[in-house]
Amino acid sequence: MALDRHAEEGRKRKIRTATPSTVRKVNRSILLHVIRTHQPVSRADISEKTGIFRSNVSEIVDELIEEGLINERRARPSGRGRVPIHLSLNDDGLYVIGVSMRSGQTSVAWAGLTGKIRRELHFVTPSTPEEFVNQLAAAVGEMQPSDAAYSPVAFRECAISVPGLIRADQGSVVWIPSRPAFSGFPLARRVQDVLGMPVAVDNDCNRAALAEMWFSDDQVGGLNNFVFLEIGEIGVGAGIVLNRSLYQGHDSTFAAEFGHMVVDPAGPQCECGRRGCWETLVCDRASWRRYSQEPFGEGSADTLVQAARSGSVEAIRALEQTADYLSLGISNIVFALNPELVIVAGKIASAWDLIGERVQSAHGSSKIRMHVRPARLPVTEMFLHGSILRALSTVFEKPKLGW
Numbered sequence: 569m570a571l572d573r574h575a576e577e578g579r580k581r582k583i584r585t586a587t588p589s590t591v592r593k594v595n596r597s598i599l600l601h602v603i604r605t606h607q608p609v610s611r612a613d614i615s616e617k618t619g620i621f622r623s624n625v626s627e628i629v630d631e632l633i634e635e636g637l638i639n640e641r642r643a644r645p646s647g648r649g650r651v652p653i654h655l656s657l658n659d660d661g662l663y664v665i666g667v668s669m670r671s672g673q674t675s676v677a678w679a680g681l682t683g684k685i686r687r688e689l690h691f692v693t694p695s696t697p698e699e700f701v702n703q704l705a706a707a708v709g710e711m712q713p714s715d716a717a718y719s720p721v722a723f724r725e726c727a728i729s730v731p732g733l734i735r736a737d738q739g740s741v742v743w744i745p746s747r748p749a750f751s752g753f754p755l756a757r758r759v760q761d762v763l764g765m766p767v768a769v770d771n772d773c774n775r776a777a778l779a780e781m782w783f784s785d786d787q788v789g790g791l792n793n794f795v796f797l798e799i800g801e802i803g804v805g806a807g808i809v810l811n812r813s814l815y816q817g818h819d820s821t822f823a824a825e826f827g828h829m830v831v832d833p834a835g836p837q838c839e840c841g842r843r844g845c846w847e848t849l850v851c852d853r854a855s856w857r858r859y860s861q862e863p864f865g866e867g868s869a870d871t872l873v874q875a876a877r878s879g880s881v882e883a884i885r886a887l888e889q890t891a892d893y894l895s896l897g898i899s900n901i902v903f904a905l906n907p908e909l910v911i912v913a914g915k916i917a918s919a920w921d922l923i924g925e926r927v928q929s930a931h932g933s934s935k936i937r938m939h940v941r942p943a944r945l946p947v948t949e950m951f952l953h954g955s956i957l958r959a960l961s962t963v964f965e966k967p968k969l970g971w
């Protein structure tokens with residue numbers, strides 16, 4: 569019976585297989601990836617690095633030059649032999665808008681094909697989605713050159729990251745804890761109507777994971793299977809990358825809600841209705857409460873880290889307890905997923921020199937290999953870069969095959 573059902577589902581869904589045109593798209597994506605990570609690079613080098621025939625490389629390179637995505641430049645002659653022609657990404661080949669919505673403020677950035685930010689603007693995040701769409705449209709309008717001598721810039725893609733649950737395939741909001749009025753709002757469609765370009769909306773930690781993967785590509789092998797964690801003020805966000813793809817759950821609504829793993833059934837009450845969820849023990853507010861009776865607020869996390877650096881025994885003890893809880897949760901994640909790396913972002917990452925070793929070892933086991941490191945950039949920058957890279961992914965991503 570189960571087999572019949574699967575066959576039925578198979579008929580309903582469109583099965584996508586590799587045709588000559590998809591193979592070409594895959595090769596095109598591989599080529600762009602090699603040019604991005606090795607530029608300036610010659611056609612011969614690309615062929616050698618990828619194993620794609622030289623003639624096929626040249627055909628695709630000609631196509632990319634024609635589309636304005638890459639530039640070619642003759643290298644400086646050095647001695648005998650042919651002077652190679654070097655290829656590199658053309659930053660003017662594609663302009664995109666990346667948006668990071670936070671509970672306090674929203675950042676809007678314009679970037680070119682290399683992902684480098686050309687201009688950045690901010691506005692206070694409004695409480696209603698309609699006002700958010702208006703302010704975002706105004707900010708994108710402001711990105712345009714005001715001088716009439718310059719023609720308007722054509723932005724081609726937009727990606728928005730939000731601190732909450734998103735139905736990623738539809739771009740609609742499920743739930744943003746700090747903005748309840750956004751629930752059910754078709755954010756991607758409404759922004760698309762106003763801006764007139766394709767818009768993608770996703771969870772911010774998923775985007776940050778994408779950014780870590782992109783930045784890691786300059787290392788040998790890059791990152792392929794890893795977990796990104798944001799230890800926030802009152803919660804924990806996460807993104808899982810498996811085989812270089814984001815894992816978003818079966819209905820692309822949510823996954824990786826590690827913050828709600830119960831690690832102490834007698835622990836503090838959590839917003840999800842249960843007790844002792846991991847986030848109630850490792851978030852910045854929990855660390856602060858172990859240190860001070862004063863109310864937790866903006867700047868508290870920094871104050872705690874500074875106090876620990878100045879030698880406050882109470883502050884050091886509070887952070888050590890956080891490190892122990894971090895170690896406990898991360899070891900559970902590592903046992904479940906066996907990732908090559910767990911990346912920790914947030915204010916706590918700035919205290920890594922104080923707690924890193926303890927996080928690595930407190931709940932380690934001889935049965936698992938637990939590699940943990942802090943994020944490369946402050947978390948707000950990770951979110952913005954992640955959105956830019958998502959907007960660029962239409963060019964860089966391989967076509968999806970299979971189911």
Ligand SMILES: [Zn+2]
Binds near residue numbers: 828841842
């Ligand atoms: Zn919970």
